[in-house]
Amino acid sequence: MNSRLSIATRLTAIFAIVATGVLTVLGIAIYLSARHNLIAQDFAELENKVALISELVSAGTHEQRAQRLAEALGHHPNIEFHIIDDRGEQLFSTASEELRIHAQNQPADPNVRRRDWTLIGGPRLHVIHLRQRVADGSTVTILLGIDDARHAAFLRRFRHLLAIAIVTAALASSLLGGYAVRRTLRPLQTLSHEARQITAGRLQSRLSVDAAPAELEQLAQALNGMLARLQQDFTRLTEFSGDLAHELRTPITNMLTQVQVVLTHPRSNDAYRETLASCAEELQQLAEIVSDLLYLAQAEAPGALPTCELVPLDEVVDSLFDFYELLAEDRQLQLRRQGSAHVEGNRLMLHRAIANLLSNALRHATEGTDVVVGISESRGMCRIAVCNQGKPIVSDDISRLFDRFYREDGRSEGAGLGLAITRAIVQAHGGSITVDSSERGTTFELLIPACATAA
Ligand SMILES: Nc1ncnc2c1ncn2[C@@H]1O[C@H](COP(=O)(O)OP(=O)(O)O)[C@@H](O)[C@H]1O
Ligand SMILES: [Mg+2]
Known part of the structure; x- marks a missing residue:
């Protein structure tokens, strides 16, 4: 990620990615769970039919059983039935050719009751295939199949709905997140606005600490501390300039006055000598101040120790x-x-x-x-x-x-x-x-x- 992106943009992006990711995972989980439920319902319906069939074929002649089955199961277009008695004769069948052929290659296995078959030509079926012993002691082979595509339309609609919900929710939470982040960071803008107002002439102003959240409070306090130190140094520096001017003015004024007074009339050599001596004294004082100031500046510079x-x-x-x-x-x-x-x-x-x-x-x-x-x-x-x-x-x-x-x-x-x-x-x-x-x-x-x- 570009290191110059603002915190707000970064947080918003992270928020959007996390929200979208979480919602997508949640959506997939909901979809899979719904699908799983539908399949479980299908199998439950098939199990019901198995129980019904077992009861219908528990007694009577071949024709009577076939008759009862046809009456009971004739109007279940969703389910494919193929029921055979122990002599291999068909009792009732609405199964397609493909399903019957598939069943011949997959003999009933008492251990695996429920299966998912994909038939030639593509259709996927949920199937119960078993041999069942009925009340009169005979066995029937029951094959029931229900098309997986039965719920396809519903699931497709459900998928669309979920996708729209996820996108909307992700968008909404990103926008809300972005708004929340910007709002949270507003005190930072206030701080920088306040900091921009501080100039050499307004060193007495301070950043507002109370309005800042806890994390920024420390920063604001640290900056205020820095400002206080700067203000103190600045005041001293200003005073120093004043003091310096004051210190230099006195000897210079003294010299000037003396020289001006002497120059008003022609004087004796002694008088000139006296004035020069007095000026030399003042100059000596000035020279001392200047050399002291220079020494001070050197001693105050960082790394001031020449040799140790x-x-x-x-x-x-x-x-x-x-x-x-x-x-x-x-x-x-x-x-x-x-x-x-x-x-x-x-x-x-x-x-x-x-x-x-x-x-x-x-x-x-x-x-x-x-x-x-x-x-x-x-x-x-x-x-x-x-x-x-x-x-x-x-x-x-x-x-x-x-x-x-x-x-x-x-x-x-x-x-x-x-x-x-x-x-x-x-x-x-x-x-x-x-x-x-x-x-x-x-x-x-x-x-x-x-x-x-x-x-
Ligand atoms: N031992 C001391 N006893 C009393 N006052 C002192 C003493 N040392 C310094 N001071 C005071 O501190 C001031 C500043 O001292 P300093 O910086 O050495 O300047 P200066 O000696 O040029 O006056 C002095 O003017 C004096 O008033
Ligand atoms: Mg001294």
Whole structure:
């Protein structure tokens, strides 16, 4: 069957074939049963006659018996009789020549009472042929035949009637089946109609689940789930474009204003130098944002891990402690590492992820406290927790911390891309990042599979 045929057409075709097949078998069964019944009736009639004949020939002379038989059986045009007494003399006969000749070649057999004979010339007969002992002790040979074609006309009509009934019923059930199938599949059309209405601008609409039958309900729910995820991503993407424009606008406006102000009058070399230096600072900030965004795009791409190696996390953390030593001393912070573990991943990326957390921790830690990096491994998962004491994060939606450009306190030193990059790196390693913040301190925790299962 053509694989592009619609479900409705296929089901209708299957329905039609099955209905026609079943009805045909049923029709044949009914026909055969009717025919069988008719034949049984014929034989029953013959058996009646055998009983009657036995009684009529049970006494009297040859002539008397012949007389009685002729009177009783003379008006049975349907049945052929041939009755002979034990001396071989004919008592009564309406049998055709062909039947008599056939009977001579097929002597009466006490074991086979009923027979079906086909005579020379074609006619088929249901026959009873037997030798019967009667009351006076003599035997008679009784041959009774009834033409099979007697019911031919009736059976032909019956066949026609059945054929018409089968065709009509098959047609009706196919049409009804087709209608039922199309009606049943209507919710599918509704779903696809609804799906067609959904565009980027109407991602909030959902497919109606209640109207769908049980099987389609799951599909509709799955599609609605997909829509919800798409909508969320789409919203983030839209927000991101806005945020990006906003982020770039400030340094560009700053530069523009400065340059325009300087250009209004001729200035000293020092003034130009100062303006250029200030512009260079703004450009530096812009360059950082752009390179961070590029890095983020690469880290978020599927298959983001360029190379994979066994990374000793203690070494990574210790090298970062060396790097941040001066900064920590400056703010009288103690850097402490607890535990060690190895993780399969990209060393540079993991280095950057932890560096982002550490720089945040150092920036937000209360002076004179400890910044602790705890490393542990259990059940194939590596846990890296960066903990500092300081003002807790008061955010309505703490998961937004990981969004691009999100900064809790408006403009901070960074562009708000650090945690987004960290999360992208962790996810590229098949891991996850969580945050817990309270009066006791703020802890960012990375959970990364120890063996590479990069997502
Ligand atoms: N250890 C921390 N303690 C308190 N707030 C933090 C901490 N780490 C991150 N944050 C908050 O999360 C925001 C986003 O961090 P991040 O993505 O690294 O951006 P950035 O450091 O550029 O501001 C920060 O602006 C800050 O408000
Ligand atoms: Mg940061």
